[in-house]
Amino acid sequence: MKSYAVISGPSSGSLAQGIAAELRLPLIEVRSDVFPDGETRVRLVGKAEASDCILVQSMYPPVDRHLFQGLLLARKLSLDGYAVHGVIPYLPYARQDRAFLETDAVSAELVACLLESSGMASVTTVDIHSGLAASHFAIPLHNLTAVRVMADFFVKNRGVNKPLVISPDFGGSARAREFAEAIGAETFVFEKHRDRHTGEIVVEEKVVPASGRNVVIVDDMISTGGTVVKAAELLAKSGARRIFAICTHPLLVGNALEKIMNAGVSEVIGTNSIPSSVSAVDLAPLIAEHLRKSLSSA
Ligand code: R5P
Numbered sequence: 001m002k003s004y005a006v007i008s009g010p011s012s013g014s015l016a017q018g019i020a021a022e023l024r025l026p027l028i029e030v031r032s033d034v035f036p037d038g039e040t041r042v043r044l045v046g047k048a049e050a051s052d053c054i055l056v057q058s059m060y061p062p063v064d065r066h067l068f069q070g071l072l073l074a075r076k077l078s079l080d081g082y083a084v085h086g087v088i089p090y091l092p093y094a095r096q097d098r099a100f101l102e103t104d105a106v107s108a109e110l111v112a113c114l115l116e117s118s119g120m121a122s123v124t125t126v127d128i129h130s131g132l133a134a135s136h137f138a139i140p141l142h143n144l145t146a147v148r149v150m151a152d153f154f155v156k157n158r159g160v161n162k163p164l165v166i167s168p169d170f171g172g173s174a175r176a177r178e179f180a181e182a183i184g185a186e187t188f189v190f191e192k193h194r195d196r197h198t199g200e201i202v203v204e205e206k207v208v209p210a211s212g213r214n215v216v217i218v219d220d221m222i223s224t225g226g227t228v229v230k231a232a233e234l235l236a237k238s239g240a241r242r243i244f245a246i247c248t249h250p251l252l253v254g255n256a257l258e259k260i261m262n263a264g265v266s267e268v269i270g271t272n273s274i275p276s277s278v279s280a281v282d283l284a285p286l287i288a289e290h291l292r293k294s295l296s297s298a
């Protein structure tokens with residue numbers, strides 16, 4: 001008979017606690033520190049009285065530190081004989097899912113190999129950046145989407161009626177459409193191009209039907225904020241009223257939030273895949289519901 005415990009990875013204490021509470025499972029804490037030379041150490045605080053461990057460790061910045069902590073924990077647990085189910089809401093390196101230039105290393109492929117070889121039997125993630133990144137996994141990868149949860153949150157808590165839903169690029173258009181459908185609103189898709197050498201973003205100027213309307217920019221992640229800033233500038237030019245930006249993964253690197261607010265955005269909303277000042281949408285019920293179904297049918 002299988003039994004489960006939730007392991008609270010160092011990056012995701014509060015989310016792990018939420019998932020354990022939803023599933024009424026014991027929670028095992030982890031202590032982590034760094035040796036003077038920069039090496040990472042992790043230690044489980046106690047022993048899981050279970051056959052399977054749900055290891056919750058989102059791998060947001062510092063990405064390599066969080067990735068390595070997750071690998072060490074998965075390895076330890078699998079060598080101790082547990083079946084390890086990784087919950088990695090923010091799966092890093094997924095944007096480097098192919099060689100954009102002939103000389104590029106494909107980081108997404110290596111991350112998939114590392115997670116598998118660390119002993120994870122499966123990985124559950126949320127809004128992985130691309131299908132190609134997912135295709136590098138040989139172990140089962142469960143990709144949940146937070147779009148409905150974010151749409152529900154927006155409708156219930158912001159009271160903005162039928163805003164225009166914006167996808168900042170073509171790649172995100174299905175996500176924006178799903179968000180719009182959930183709140184009964186219209187979608188508008190920008191065309192964005194990124195220079196592969198300089199990283200510079202160009203968003204094609206189009207006439208946006210945003211005049212006098214509230215708008216919501218929907219994206220999988222906000223990193224430097226460059227994409228949202230470009231979209232917000234065009235929306236402000238088009239006469240938009242209030243501009244919201246909502247994303248699954250609020251990486252918000254450096255002064256991204258400040259740049260976004262300076263571009264005229266009224267509010268940024270994210271999920272707790274990454275803890276931050278904007279992480280208002282709780283993923284614990286979504287992840288717990290998925291685990292309840294997938295683990296009971298395994
Ligand atoms: C790109 O394809 C993604 O969906 C995001 O739009 C992008 O990664 C956001 O990055 P940044 O905030 O640095 O523009």
